[in-house]
Amino acid sequence: xxxxxxxxxxxxxxxxxxxxxxxxxxxxxxxxxxxxxxxxxxxxxxxxxxxxxxxxxxxxxxxxxxxxxxxxxxxxxxxxxxxxxxxxxxxxxxxxxxxxxxxxxxxxxxxxxxxxxxxxxxxxxxxxxxxxxxxxxxxxxxxxxxxxxxxxxxxxxxxxxxxxxxxxxxxxxxxxxxxxxxxxxxxxxxxxxxxxxxxxxxxxxxxxxxxxxxxxxxxxxxxxxxxxxxxxxxxxxxxxxxxxxxxxxxxxxxxxxxxxxxxxxxxxxxxxxxxxxxxxxxxxxxxxxxxxxxxxxxxxxxxxxxxxxxxxxxxxxxxxxxx
Numbered sequence: 001x002x003x004x005x006x007x008x009x010x011x012x013x014x015x016x017x018x019x020x021x022x023x024x025x026x027x028x029x030x031x032x033x034x035x036x037x038x039x040x041x042x043x044x045x046x047x048x049x050x051x052x053x054x055x056x057x058x059x060x061x062x063x064x065x066x067x068x069x070x071x072x073x074x075x076x077x078x079x080x081x082x083x084x085x086x087x088x089x090x091x092x093x094x095x096x097x098x099x100x101x102x103x104x105x106x107x108x109x110x111x112x113x114x115x116x117x118x119x120x121x122x123x124x125x126x127x128x129x130x131x132x133x134x135x136x137x138x139x140x141x142x143x144x145x146x147x148x149x150x151x152x153x154x155x156x157x158x159x160x161x162x163x164x165x166x167x168x169x170x171x172x173x174x175x176x177x178x179x180x181x182x183x184x185x186x187x188x189x190x191x192x193x194x195x196x197x198x199x200x201x202x203x204x205x206x207x208x209x210x211x212x213x214x215x216x217x218x219x220x221x222x223x224x225x226x227x228x229x230x231x232x233x234x235x236x237x238x239x240x241x242x243x244x245x246x247x248x249x250x251x252x253x254x255x256x257x258x259x260x261x262x263x264x265x266x267x268x269x270x271x272x273x274x275x276x277x278x279x280x281x282x283x284x285x286x287x288x289x290x291x292x293x294x295x296x297x298x299x300x301x302x303x304x305x306x307x308x309x310x311x312x313x314x315x316x317x318x319x320x321x322x323x
Contacts, residue, residue, distance in 0.1 A: 002026040003290055005090050005099040007077045007232060010035035011061060012263025012275035013105030017072075018065035019283035024293055028099075029065070030092050032076040036107050036264065037272065039122065043133045046272050057272070080232050080259075087258070100258065101286050104246065105279075106229035107264040110222075115146065115171070117198040118222065126200055128219050131155060132271060135162045138219055143167070144207060146195065147223030149174030153184055155223050160187050167215060169195040169207055230265050243268065252282035260286065 004020055006013045009031025020027040040054030062072070075093040080102055083089050087100040110129075112119060121127045128134060135158070142165045145156040149170060156168045167190040175181060176191065184191060192215065197208040207215045228244030238254040238261070239247045245268060246254050246261040254261050262278035264270050 001087055001098040001100060002028055003099070004028075004101040004103060004286055005030065005088075005097055006103045006105055007080075007090075008035075008105030008107060008263070008265075009033070009058070009062070009072070010037050010105060010107050010263060010275065011057065011272050012107070012279050013103070014058065014061035014065050015276045015279035016103050016105060016262055016283045017070040018061065018068070019280055020286065021065055021068040021070035023283065023287040024068075024295070025287060025290065028071045028073065028097065030073050030075055030077050030090075033074060034109075036110065036270075039129065040133070041126070041128070043130075043272060044137055045133050077232060080236060082236060082256075100290060102259045103282055103286070104230070104233045104254070104259065104261040104265055105263050105275075106232065108226040108228045108270075110224040110226050112222075112224055115195050115198060118146075121198055121200060121205065121220070122222075126203075126205065126220075128221050130270065131159050131162075131221055135159060138162050141165065141218035142216065144169055144205070144215065144217040144220040145223060146171065146220060147225075148172040149178065149180060151225065152221075152223035153180045155221060156184060156189050157187055159221070160189065164188060166190070167192055167217070169209075169215075171195070228265055230261070233259055233261060233265075250281075251285035252278050253285065258286075258289075 003025040004027045006017050006029040009029055013029055017027050017029045035058060037054040037058055042051045042053055044051045046052055077090055077092045079091045081089045087098055088102050090097045090099055139162050141163055143159050143163050144167050145152045146169045149172060152168055156166050159166050168184060169192050192209055194210045195207050196210060199206050205217045205220050230240050230244050230246045233246050233254055234240055236256045236259055238256045238259060246266050248254055248261050248266055252260045252262055260282040262282050263275035266278060267274055
């Protein structure tokens with residue numbers, strides 16, 4: 001039986017694994033390879049970096065977790081079952097693993113409005129997802145927001161903090177005279193109905209609408225809606241909100257004993273720093289609740305030398321990881 005299995009290899013899951021490994025816990029992370037963070041072209045508000053792409057951040061976090069001994073396997077967890085007081089049975093890749101604790105770091109899946117060309121732009125990394133992360137870099141640029149009035153309208157209002165050139169491309173038939181519609185009008189946000197197609201033109205985005213109308217943008221923020229991947233924990237009896245986010249206590253433990261949840265599966269504030277904060281809290285509580293793992297004294301000279309070599313290797317790994 002291992003100490004903990006972490007489900008999900010995004011920033012929350014990777015940070016959890018790194019902390020637990022540094023606490024000298026036996027931790028296994030299972031990842032299906034679909035982290036939402038991999039879609040981030042550049043995040044500018046992750047502490048310590050003037051800007052870092054999502055894939056680069058995931059790579060660094062993985063290396064940092066592997067250095068003290070976290071183990072990784074590719075695959076999708078199909079079920080988690082409680083084994084009385086003895087922990088959990090986790091099934092993936094046709095095999096079973098017993099774990100004392102489970103951390104759900106499965107995140108969410110963005111939905112995609114039916115607008116031709118949008119999926120291609122997402123795949124090329126020219127679409128922006130988080131104005132909290134990079135709204136400052138959009139200062140005075142031509143910004144488009146795509147989605148329903150209720151969801152995308154609020155994001156358009158937020159982006160007026162950074163630019164007077166904000167357009168809202170509606171995917172529904174919301175009333176312009178609603179309270180939110182009037183707020184958008186007062187804020188000077190242009191509202192455009194029925195976007196049909198999107199395409200990249202050099203480093204800009206063109207939105208084509210009904211009647212042949214076209215709009216040239218510097219950046220586009222789709223407000224896609226999402227599906228929270230919380231079903232594994234819900235199947236164990238964990239409570240969730242109406243939107244599917246798992247409810248947790250101050251230690252990130254769900255309403256099921258020894259099942260923890262971190263990152264976007266918990267909160268609708270989808271921020272890298274929030275995810276890593278969740279991970280630190282959860283991993284520390286898990287370590288404190290598990291039986292003590294006091295380190296024994298090396299009994300031979302070769303073991304002493306082995307300890308020194310390992311410490312030096314980990315130190316050099318951290319130094320070489322700085323770019």
